[in-house]
Amino acid sequence: MNDASYPLKRHFWRRIAPGLAVLLAVMVAATVFAVTRTTENIYLELARQRAEAVSTAVAHAAPEAWAHLLAHGDTKSDHDKLRAAIDQEVRELRIQAMKVYNLAGQVLFSTDVADFAKRETNPALKTVVFDGTPVLVRIVENGQDLYEIYVPVRDAQGDIAAVFELYEPVGYLDALLLRSGLIAAAAPAAGLVLLLAGLGLLVGRGQREIDSRSAALDETRRKLESFVSASAVDAARGGGDIPSTRVRLTLFYSDARDFTGYSENNPPERVVWFLNELMGIQVAAVEAHGGDVDKMIGDALLARFDGRDAEARALAAARDVQAELARANLPRPVGIGVYTGEVISGAVGSARRRDFTVIGDGVNVAARLCSAAAAGEIVADADTLATAGGTAADGFGPEEAISVKGRREPVRVRRYAQGRAA
Numbered sequence: 001m002n003d004a005s006y007p008l009k010r011h012f013w014r015r016i017a018p019g020l021a022v023l024l025a026v027m028v029a030a031t032v033f034a035v036t037r038t039t040e041n042i043y044l045e046l047a048r049q050r051a052e053a054v055s056t057a058v059a060h061a062a063p064e065a066w067a068h069l070l071a072h073g074d075t076k077s078d079h080d081k082l083r084a085a086i087d088q089e090v091r092e093l094r095i096q097a098m099k100v101y102n103l104a105g106q107v108l109f110s111t112d113v114a115d116f117a118k119r120e121t122n123p124a125l126k127t128v129v130f131d132g133t134p135v136l137v138r139i140v141e142n143g144q145d146l147y148e149i150y151v152p153v154r155d156a157q158g159d160i161a162a163v164f165e166l167y168e169p170v171g172y173l174d175a176l177l178l179r180s181g182l183i184a185a186a187a188p189a190a191g192l193v194l195l196l197a198g199l200g201l202l203v204g205r206g207q208r209e210i211d212s213r214s215a216a217l218d219e220t221r222r223k224l225e226s227f228v229s230a231s232a233v234d235a236a237r238g239g240g241d242i243p244s245t246r247v248r249l250t251l252f253y254s255d256a257r258d259f260t261g262y263s264e265n266n267p268p269e270r271v272v273w274f275l276n277e278l279m280g281i282q283v284a285a286v287e288a289h290g291g292d293v294d295k296m297i298g299d300a301l302l303a304r305f306d307g308r309d310a311e312a313r314a315l316a317a318a319r320d321v322q323a324e325l326a327r328a329n330l331p332r333p334v335g336i337g338v339y340t341g342e343v344i345s346g347a348v349g350s351a352r353r354r355d356f357t358v359i360g361d362g363v364n365v366a367a368r369l370c371s372a373a374a375a376g377e378i379v380a381d382a383d384t385l386a387t388a389g390g391t392a393a394d395g396f397g398p399e400e401a402i403s404v405k406g407r408r409e410p411v412r413v414r415r416y417a418q419g420r421a422a
Contacts, residue, residue, distance in 0.1 A: 044134040048151040051164035054089040055153045061085040069108050070161055097167035103129050124150050128163050145170040244346025249304045250314040251366035253337045256299035257375045262332050281324045289317040294357055311388040314338050318378045337369025338380040368404045378416040
């Protein structure tokens, strides 16, 4: 070794060799990671195929009971009919334990009968339901290490029909992962090829994850839009500050009669059911006539109609609501007020939490007319009826004057009762 070569060697060992060692370590680590993930995915695919085999065999052995159980979930008789067929498949496929869930997380079948009809809400199950991808979870149960394998089982249309949870000892998969990792670490050259394949797999999984998240975001957006009015969505899409403007609208205001008494005498679940039915009928009628639901306040609903024939469309929606509610025979009727006037439409609140709504005298008067309406009645101001023209006033009684809090002059109105409609 001469003196001229020494600095090069020192540079190599101090600079290049550590870098190469790091690069090699990264390659080996990446290769091991890719191989173990691939092995895990293959294992999950095999688990999915085993679940499909169980489902196919049981559907063949007891088709009616299996279909009924998937559709209704909590049918104990179906569970008992299917137990023999499922237990046989579990034994033949050497599955240690198994559960079958519907998409709501209810246990449709379990090798442990004590679990029947229970509900599960763990993240792994939700991932399979929403993303359709198998999930592997390691747990410790009764001192034993186990893998919980959640896999989707699809119907003939490709939709998820149920989720199977298979319990397996960790030994087989852990040994498989260890062997695959050692082979990858011992052969870095071959590992590089596997790394490329693994990267392709990861890119594919990443794209599926992106697509899944995009779909989830779209679904979240649609759900969020269902909580606000179409006017609020349009205003938000416009970008920038949302201005407040003075507009002339026909307002539809409804309120359930004696809702407080109904709430006091019924369990919350029944009250919520009633509100869902009540609001569903009203929202459908408002949207069918080109209106926009501004807000729901408990048992009350405020909708806005603007543009051409706003008055006639609001009155038609009110008629449809009362007619449909009469047919639905819900436990409480509603009164409806319809009024046309100027209001301020815009965002109200702080920068952190705002509500896009309408405020002003017109809203107050519509609410007062609603309060003046008896059960099943529509109270509309005379000007709205006159502007609507045509047959809009059919079925409305004669004009009368009612006092409205905050106004000096009474409001001229006419009443429509579903029972006396022409």
